[in-house]
Amino acid sequence: MQLIGVPQKRVEDPRLITGRGRYTEDVRLPGMLHAAILRSPRAHARIQEIDVAAAQAADGVVAVYTGRDLAGKLGPIPTAWLPPDSDIKATAHPALAVDTVRYVGDGVAMVVAESAAAARDAIDRIKVRYEPMAAVVDQAQAMAEGAPLVHEDAPGNVAFHWKAGTVPEEAFTGAEVVVRRTFRQQRLIPNPMEPRAAVAQYDPSTGDLTLWATSQNPHIHRVLLSSVLGIPEHRLRVVSVDVGGGFGSKIACYPDEALTAYAAMALGRPVKWAETRVEHFQATTHGRDMVIDVELAGRRDGTMTAIRVKNLANMGAYLSTAAPGVPTILFGLIVTGAYTFQHAAVDVYGVFTHTTPTDAYRGAGRPEATYLVERMVDLFAGEIGMDPIEVRRRNLVRPEAFPYQSALGLTYDSGNYQRALDQALETVGYEEIRREQAALRQKGRYIGIGCTSYVEISGLGPSEVAGAVGFQGGLWESANIRVHPSGKVTVFTGGSPHGQGEETTFAQIVADRFGVPLADVEVVHGDTARIAMGWGTYGSRTTAVGGSAIAVAADRVIDKARKIAAHMLEAAEEDIEFRAGRFAVRGAPERAQTFQAVTLQAYLAWNLPEGVEPALEAAAYYNPSNFTFPFGTHIAVVEVDAETGDVQLLRYVAVDDCGKVINPLIAEGQVHGGIVQGIGQALWEGAVYSADGQLLTGSLLDYAMPKARFFPAFETAFTETPAPHNPIGAKGIGETGTIAATPTIVNAVVDALQPFGVQDLAMPLWPERVHQAIQAGRNGR
Amino acid sequence: MTTEVTIFVNGAEQTRAVEPRTLLVEFLREGLGLTGTHVGCDTSQCGACTVLLDGKAVKSCTVLAVQAAGQHVTTVEGIGSVEALHPVQAAFWEKHGLQCGFCTPGVMMTAIGLLQERPQPSEGEIRSALDGVICRCTGYQNIVRAVQDAAVRMAARDAQTASD
Ligand code: FES
Ligand code: FES
Numbered sequence: 048m049q050l051i052g053v054p055q056k057r058v059e060d061p062r063l064i065t066g067r068g069r070y071t072e073d074v075r076l077p078g079m080l081h082a083a084i085l086r087s088p089r090a091h092a093r094i095q096e097i098d099v100a101a102a103q104a105a106d107g108v109v110a111v112y113t114g115r116d117l118a119g120k121l122g123p124i125p126t127a128w129l130p131p132d133s134d135i136k137a138t139a140h141p142a143l144a145v146d147t148v149r150y151v152g153d154g155v156a157m158v159v160a161e162s163a164a165a166a167r168d169a170i171d172r173i174k175v176r177y178e179p180m181a182a183v184v185d186q187a188q189a190m191a192e193g194a195p196l197v198h199e200d201a202p203g204n205v206a207f208h209w210k211a212g213t214v215p216e217e218a219f220t221g222a223e224v225v226v227r228r229t230f231r232q233q234r235l236i237p238n239p240m241e242p243r244a245a246v247a248q249y250d251p252s253t254g255d256l257t258l259w260a261t262s263q264n265p266h267i268h269r270v271l272l273s274s275v276l277g278i279p280e281h282r283l284r285v286v287s288v289d290v291g292g293g294f295g296s297k298i299a300c301y302p303d304e305a306l307t308a309y310a311a312m313a314l315g316r317p318v319k320w321a322e323t324r325v326e327h328f329q330a331t332t333h334g335r336d337m338v339i340d341v342e343l344a345g346r347r348d349g350t351m352t353a354i355r356v357k358n359l360a361n362m363g364a365y366l367s368t369a370a371p372g373v374p375t376i377l378f379g380l381i382v383t384g385a386y387t388f389q390h391a392a393v394d395v396y397g398v399f400t401h402t403t404p405t406d407a408y409r410g411a412g413r414p415e416a417t418y419l420v421e422r423m424v425d426l427f428a429g430e431i432g433m434d435p436i437e438v439r440r441r442n443l444v445r446p447e448a449f450p451y452q453s454a455l456g457l458t459y460d461s462g463n464y465q466r467a468l469d470q471a472l473e474t475v476g477y478e479e480i481r482r483e484q485a486a487l488r489q490k491g492r493y494i495g496i497g498c499t500s501y502v503e504i505s506g507l508g509p510s511e512v513a514g515a516v517g518f519q520g521g522l523w524e525s526a527n528i529r530v531h532p533s534g535k536v537t538v539f540t541g542g543s544p545h546g547q548g549e550e551t552t553f554a555q556i557v558a559d560r561f562g563v564p565l566a567d568v569e570v571v572h573g574d575t576a577r578i579a580m581g582w583g584t585y586g587s588r589t590t591a592v593g594g595s596a597i598a599v600a601a602d603r604v605i606d607k608a609r610k611i612a613a614h615m616l617e618a619a620e621e622d623i624e625f626r627a628g629r630f631a632v633r634g635a636p637e638r639a640q641t642f643q644a645v646t647l648q649a650y651l652a653w654n655l656p657e658g659v660e661p662a663l664e665a666a667a668y669y670n671p672s673n674f675t676f677p678f679g680t681h682i683a684v685v686e687v688d689a690e691t692g693d694v695q696l697l698r699y700v701a702v703d704d705c706g707k708v709i710n711p712l713i714a715e716g717q718v719h720g721g722i723v724q725g726i727g728q729a730l731w732e733g734a735v736y737s738a739d740g741q742l743l744t745g746s747l748l749d750y751a752m753p754k755a756r757f758f759p760a761f762e763t764a765f766t767e768t769p770a771p772h773n774p775i776g777a778k779g780i781g782e783t784g785t786i787a788a789t790p791t792i793v794n795a796v797v798d799a800l801q802p803f804g805v806q807d808l809a810m811p812l813w814p815e816r817v818h819q820a821i822q823a824g825r826n827g828r
Numbered sequence: 829m830t831t832e833v834t835i836f837v838n839g840a841e842q843t844r845a846v847e848p849r850t851l852l853v854e855f856l857r858e859g860l861g862l863t864g865t866h867v868g869c870d871t872s873q874c875g876a877c878t879v880l881l882d883g884k885a886v887k888s889c890t891v892l893a894v895q896a897a898g899q900h901v902t903t904v905e906g907i908g909s910v911e912a913l914h915p916v917q918a919a920f921w922e923k924h925g926l927q928c929g930f931c932t933p934g935v936m937m938t939a940i941g942l943l944q945e946r947p948q949p950s951e952g953e954i955r956s957a958l959d960g961v962i963c964r965c966t967g968y969q970n971i972v973r974a975v976q977d978a979a980v981r982m983a984a985r986d987a988q989t990a991s992d
Contacts, residue, residue, distance in 0.1 A: 056921055056922060056924075057921070057924065059929075060920070060921045060926065060929070061910045061921070062910075063926060063929030063932055064904075064913070064917040064920050064921055064926065064929070064932060064933075064936065065864070065904065065905065065908065065909060065910055065913075065917065066862070066863070066864015066865070066903065066904035066905045066933050067864065067905075068864075068929050068930075069863075070863075070866070070930065072863075072866075072867070073863035075861065075863075164847070164849075238964055239928070239930070239964055240866075240868045240874060240876055240928070240930040240931045240962060240963065240964050240965075241866070241868065241928065241930040242868070289929070290928065291866075291928045291929070291930025291931075292927070292928040292930060292964050292965050294964070323870045324868065324869035324870050324871065324873075324874070325870055325871075545928055546927035546928030546929070546965050547927070548927065712924045713924065715924075715970075716924050716927060716965075716966060716967075716970055717927075718967075719966060719967030719968075719969045719970065720927060720964075720965045720966050720967040721967070722967055723967035723968065724964070724967075746869075746870070746871050746873075747869050747871050747873035747874065747962070748871050748873065752873075752962050752964070754958070754959055754962065754968075755954075755955040755956075755958035755959070755961075755963075755968035755971065755972065756952075756955040756956050756958070756959055758955075758967070758968060758969075760951070760969055760972070761967070761969060784967075
């Protein structure tokens, strides 16, 4: 049965829809204690004194720890992405602040108690005397002369300075048209619906520590935490099977999980820590927060020739695990987008501020890059008086140009960018909507059309490149396929899906190759005791890289089975065809053995061919030779109420190309979710700090999350241009929606406001801001 | 200081000693080990904790256990099983109405509450009814499809029961 490219209901769902998922907070162990963490209410202060006596004496309290108590016992939390030649100052994050707090939410003390309520009550009884110090929250201000320093060893609060590409001066001095603009990528709160949590259990007799944790990459957590905790890697087991979303925020190694593990070891009882939502706002990494200056050079015929980008990236108070990679490699190398710029240069400063550390958030760098280039295309089009669609058409990399070497040194693998653009235009009925727009304007109604033709870097990635760009890890993926004597199959993957559905996608790949029913294949992930090694789920890598590893391992299984089948059928190996779960002699299809019969023989080993070992399993460690480059075009139609500034989304069309689609149901779901998150950034979401470092948008009451009623049904479709360099042709679909939707919406709203002369708007496009822009335009005329 | 509270959960009488401040969701999760009802926030915004209280969808983080004394609570564990899914569960599975699944129990209970009041809701009514829940994964579109599908399934089921 054909299983690739066919919608399949997810195999992970039965447990999740019946309430039998096992998320970290659901873990309950006998004798378990509960931890709560006291967090700094100040953005920057010296800790003069911490008085824990009252907390210690409180009912049910078992232990109280401060930063001083942990000195020498619990290492600081390291940064694991160190871009080369960037003079990086990766000041490690102490698990609890020792003498200085550097952001609201910085951990100050931990209480462990018999119940969660007792622990929470007790942290209120800890008295901390702070000596307040001046704080800085904005990256440009942080770099200014005389700004308060976050770390003494980072002058000017510069955490790193990274550059890529060059643009000859003449590219701008001699240009017919130059457009300059500054864009602000506001700070976002990831807000997966499951807050972070950890449960630790220690067995002193063996030295084994088991940590259930909300992680996107349990093996990375194991490596990092074993060094933080000082316990041998093989004694630490990290389990993250059911994880309630991550969006990048569960990549990082945080102090809290390390503290929970430490307490379990110190106290000899299991300990649980679970973040509250308000805590999530302060203590889990944030996303975006960049101030980006762009200069674009072009010709009046619509050709874009050069782009120069300067990015001030707000890193927060410490460099989180993968954070330095986001505004550098993941952002910087893709600022040319899907277009044939001759020259490009990027100049990035990572800046410390007294705010929660930032790190990857769905798309991580690529949404910010796509935003700037897609906004610039529209501004450039306005400048030369050309339809922005026409500018895109003229500058998109042409299908015959692949593999295409970008100005910033990437090799875009494959694509037909025009086809996706054409299909999106046709679906939305572009010309028709332009006519409607003109007619409605006569009546004082303002609709706008916005477009984005993106390309993204995903399928992270070649390990050699990971090393060259300073990622302190590999980016290959592991697969282990064990066929059981009865022909049932267990697949072990190093990917760690947390909503993306790879228990199903991977089972499809294997069942399709083996010709067995989908139900005969089980996929195991998210447990370092069951999977030897893996790099986890982020950067739209799991299907492209982990799925490729699985395909390679499956083919190895088939190769071995073929040998056994040939022996059973007394035929030459070359004469054996394997199709639909049967090994048959070429030209004599009645001489055949089923996959299950061959498997059984592999285990019985009564009569194996010479040199073939018993059993049937295979491993593969797949290191991709290139990134993958998904692409597509999204188009939105919006209406702006000129009286209120309110934006209504009328239509949203997405044509995405993620290479070969394995499960269209899942792929479409990824697009839907991504679009909503991208629109969330464009229209509503934004974390706001006061000048002294208080997080003003500190809960779901003050931070606007997208709701169902804000959206029409999206019109989504796929084109398929396989990745040429991996065995399954898949590219990745997890982030395309978030990457494309934000500029699409802003382009549409700005387009709607053309009659008012509005050229740009700051995100999020809150009605008040849109209304002010309209008023300014009206008054200007 | 604790008091004994009896609540009928998924049809079974359950008595536990609770503090006055114990929330219904804590009663379910900590007291009974029914971890299918989730906690996603501390400000009653996310709806992950939604259950049926005497047949009406409520956020169990906004109800004290003592307030629910003597009442009937239905959680996700009580609506169906893998062998016999509730139509809403079957529809969420069929239409890919969930990704990470964390919001899902609350979203399904909200959907059941809606379908009891409006067996044939329009898309707009479904989207409005979902205002009390947040899903960060699905973009809601397949949740809407699932609720529409559930409406059809429930109508068919009711027709079946009527003809039996
Ligand atoms: S836990 Fe969020 S509304 Fe109840
Ligand atoms: S499925 Fe993940 S939050 Fe809804």
